[in-house]
Amino acid sequence: xxxxxxxxxxxxxxxxxxxxxxxxxxxxxxxxxxxxxxxxxxxxxxxxxxxxxxxxxxxxxxxxxxxxxxxxxxxxxxxxxxxxxxxxxxxxxxxxxxxxxxxxxxxxxxxxxxxxxxxxxxxxxxxxxxxxxxxxxxxxxxxxxxxxxxxxxxxxxxxxxxxxxxxxxxxxxxxxxx
Amino acid sequence: xxxxxxxxxxxxxxxxxxxxxxxxxxxxxxxxxxxxxxxxxxxxxxxxxxxxxxxxxxxxxxxxxxxxxxxxxxxxxxxxxxxxxxxxxxxxxxxxxxxxxxxxxxxxxxxxxxxxxxxxxxxxxxxxxxxxxxxxxxxxxxxxxxxxxxxxxxxxxxxxxxxxxxxxxxxxxxxxxxxxxxxxxxxxxxxxxxxxxxxxxxxxxxxxxxxxxxxxxxxxxxxxxxxxxxxxxxxxxxxxxxxxxxxxxxxxxxxxxxxxxxxxxxxxxxxxxxxx
Numbered sequence: 140x141x142x143x144x145x146x147x148x149x150x151x152x153x154x155x156x157x158x159x160x161x162x163x164x165x166x167x168x169x170x171x172x173x174x175x176x177x178x179x180x181x182x183x184x185x186x187x188x189x190x191x192x193x194x195x196x197x198x199x200x201x202x203x204x205x206x207x208x209x210x211x212x213x214x215x216x217x218x219x220x221x222x223x224x225x226x227x228x229x230x231x232x233x234x235x236x237x238x239x240x241x242x243x244x245x246x247x248x249x250x251x252x253x254x255x256x257x258x259x260x261x262x263x264x265x266x267x268x269x270x271x272x273x274x275x276x277x278x279x280x281x282x283x284x285x286x287x288x289x290x291x292x293x294x295x296x297x298x299x300x301x302x303x304x305x306x307x308x309x310x311x312x313x314x315x316x317x
Numbered sequence: 318x319x320x321x322x323x324x325x326x327x328x329x330x331x332x333x334x335x336x337x338x339x340x341x342x343x344x345x346x347x348x349x350x351x352x353x354x355x356x357x358x359x360x361x362x363x364x365x366x367x368x369x370x371x372x373x374x375x376x377x378x379x380x381x382x383x384x385x386x387x388x389x390x391x392x393x394x395x396x397x398x399x400x401x402x403x404x405x406x407x408x409x410x411x412x413x414x415x416x417x418x419x420x421x422x423x424x425x426x427x428x429x430x431x432x433x434x435x436x437x438x439x440x441x442x443x444x445x446x447x448x449x450x451x452x453x454x455x456x457x458x459x460x461x462x463x464x465x466x467x468x469x470x471x472x473x474x475x476x477x478x479x480x481x482x483x484x485x486x487x488x489x490x491x492x493x494x495x496x497x498x499x500x501x502x503x504x505x506x507x508x509x510x511x512x513x514x515x516x517x518x519x520x521x522x523x524x525x526x527x528x529x530x531x532x533x534x535x536x537x538x539x540x541x542x543x544x545x546x547x548x549x550x551x552x553x554x555x556x557x558x559x560x561x562x563x564x565x566x567x568x569x570x571x572x573x574x575x576x577x578x579x580x581x582x583x584x585x586x587x588x589x590x591x592x593x
Contacts, residue, residue: 152336155336155337171495171496174480177382177485177486178483178484178486179480179483180480180481180482180483180493180496181480181493181495181496184483184491184492184493184494184495184496185382185485185491187493187494187495188491188525188528188529189528189529189532189533190529191410191528191529192529193409193529193530193533193535194408194409194410194538195405195408195409195530195538195541195542196368197368197369197371197535197536197541199368199369200368217544219544219545219546220401220544221401221405221541221542221544223405223408223542224401224404224405224542224544227408228405228408228409252445255445256399256400256443256444256445257397257399257443257544259444259445261446261447262398262444262445262446262447262458263447263455263458264396264397264398264423264424264444264458264459264460265397265398266394266395266397269394269395269397269545270397270545
């Protein structure tokens with residue numbers, strides 16, 4: 140250590156500045172941008188989370204094109220059911236205003252399976268006040284139809300009581316005097 | 318060393334002290350920067366459709382992330398176990414098979430007070446058949462939808478070693494997929510088992526209450542498709558929202574695993590004491 144007292148001071152101060160500079164540089168390299176804006180995490184991740192594409196629209200998105208179905212669905216008992224639950228997500232059908240695919244329509248026994256997903260009395264956990272349930276094939280028997288009938292042969296899938304109410308209006312019959 | 322000499326030049330000493338103090342405080346300031354910049358307001362119309370706003374007050378004005386509070390209420394007395402929510406959730410995020418961001422459990426309680434819980438495929442296929450393996454008379458049976466509890470004291474956030482899981486200022490627990498290293502510590506910490514490692518991306522994934530939808534004024538996908546209104550979501554800053562009214566009202570609401578001290582923002586209505 141042949142340095143003079145003053146030189147040693149200069150070296151010390153220079154060393155401190157180099158350390159501080161190195162620290163600033165390392166921090167800039169290692170700490171991601173926007174880290175610590177709201178807390179010990181990258182605040183930009185919030186923005187990135189909002190960029191996930193939306194795949195489900197609302198029933199209103201479907202109604203904007205499918206006018207007839209909208210009219211039926213809106214007035215029926217099934218109005219609270221999402222179109223997309225049975226038919227698939229909006230994003231599989233429309234992309235930036237253009238049709239990109241056809242959504243499936245359930246047919247035959249698929250419909251019965253789909254209906255019984257909610258309307259099966261066998262599953263006891265369904266409160267009567269919330270949903271009307273039926274037992275199969277007892278329901279078909281009590282209505283005097285073939286047990287091979289699918290639900291949509293009597294019930295309109297979008298408004299389940301549509302045909303039934305109409306039939307009652309035409310015939311003047313009620314449940315009691317059948 | 319002359320610097321430590323008991324007879325120093327006092328000017329030099331005070332100068333050095335100032336340099337050292339300045340360096341330390343300067344570094345501290347760099348480590349803990351003050352003030353918060355507001356995020357840019359989001360443009361809407363990512364898909365070319367613009368459904369009507371479902372959560373009032375999100376669109377239009379600038380979203381103040383520091384002044385928001387949301388709540389989720391699950392009404393067990395309304396749930397019919399159709400599994401619409403599970404299907405919507407899987408479709409919204411393309412959740413890999415065998416993993417669930419949300420699921421519906423079936424609780425069956427016998428007269429012996431034994432509780433039988435099952436959730437075949439997370440309720441994704443619905444509940445088509447009753448349980449046949451219960452050898453006693455059934456006293457009560459009900460469905461319990463499960464999802465992220467958005468704890469105010471979230472254990473997953475506390476344990477994350479890389480700051481990838483965090484509580485956003487508006488109360489959502491989110492995962493920063495660029496930071497997550499897939500250590501799965503949070504999966505062990507979560508008392509509600511809502512987290513999983515995505516088998517393809519190898520990073521952790523969880524229910525976000527559809528944060529991307531909420532920020533665009535839309536309800537979470539599971540709430541949107543629920544046919545009976547068993548799932549309710551809304552802002553607590555909006556006094557006309559259904560959740561605000563329920564939380565303000567006298568009805569009994571419970572949270573899961575209250576004793577864990579996690580303070581969930583997910584409330585259950587009509588949950589029996591067996592529900593965990």
